[in-house]
Amino acid sequence: MVRPVGKAARRAKPPNSHPRNLPPPLIQLIATFLPADSFFNYLRAFQWTHSLGDLRHFLTLVNEGIVDASDVWPELHLRWVDAANVNKFHRMAKFVSVVHAHDGVFDLDWLERILTPANALALQAWPSDVDLSIPIQDWGPQLARRMRVSHLSFADFGLSGGSGGGHMVTLLPELPHLRSLNVEELDTEFVDDVFDFVCCSKLTRLTLGSYSVRHFTLK
Numbered sequence: 001m002v003r004p005v006g007k008a009a010r011r012a013k014p015p016n017s018h019p020r021n022l023p024p025p026l027i028q029l030i031a032t033f034l035p036a037d038s039f040f041n042y043l044r045a046f047q048w049t050h051s052l053g054d055l056r057h058f059l060t061l062v063n064e065g066i067v068d069a070s071d072v073w074p075e076l077h078l079r080w081v082d083a084a085n086v087n088k089f090h091r092m093a094k095f096v097s098v099v100h101a102h103d104g105v106f107d108l109d110w111l112e113r114i115l116t117p118a119n120a121l122a123l124q125a126w127p128s129d130v131d132l133s134i135p136i137q138d139w140g141p142q143l144a145r146r147m148r149v150s151h152l153s154f155a156d157f158g159l160s161g162g163s164g165g166g167h168m169v170t171l172l173p174e175l176p177h178l179r180s181l182n183v184e185e186l187d188t189e190f191v192d193d194v195f196d197f198v199c200c201s202k203l204t205r206l207t208l209g210s211y212s213v214r215h216f217t218l219k
Contacts, residue, residue, distance in 0.1 A: 024051040031055055032095055039073050054091035061088065075100060075122075081110045089114045098150065100124050106131050108142055115147065120177060122151035126168055140167050144174035153182040165190045172197045180205040 027046060034042055043059050046052050061067045071077040076093055077100040093099055094116050101111060103125035132139050154168050169190045181203055183194055
């Protein structure tokens, strides 16, 4: 039997036609618009293809139990950094807008290796002298010069007074990208300085301690 060759036959999809044959850049772009509850299911649908590119690092680190899924999407949370994974974190960072550095992740050289020029840094803790390899009075200005800091948190009561609070407050005017500030545990001796900064800042979110309103959002 001879099959007629017509328009319908010519337009028929090939047997191997499948959404996974979409161009890899498009597959990767679609992933960046997905919420957390869909993101990893989407990646798993393409995990046996060569379409994920650097998105594969999200699956690898989560599947191996190295990080929690909630720590890598939709924003990247760094709770530790080591030489074995710093390059993977850097390749993952290009898919997110904000990278969070948590307590213990204060080495600016490590952070600079991870962040892309498009990333904002949310610093979720403030270091003490023992956390740093350089004096804190040098670390702060380097942070301001090398990072786009969008959030700063001073929420450790143990660091609330003395030079720790003073260095943080002094640094605030040097952070032009700062939009969110948490000073829950900042000693009251620095509160007036914080409000002086807030009055001329571009903050959209401020979290205060028990000495004032606990939390409010600036309009």
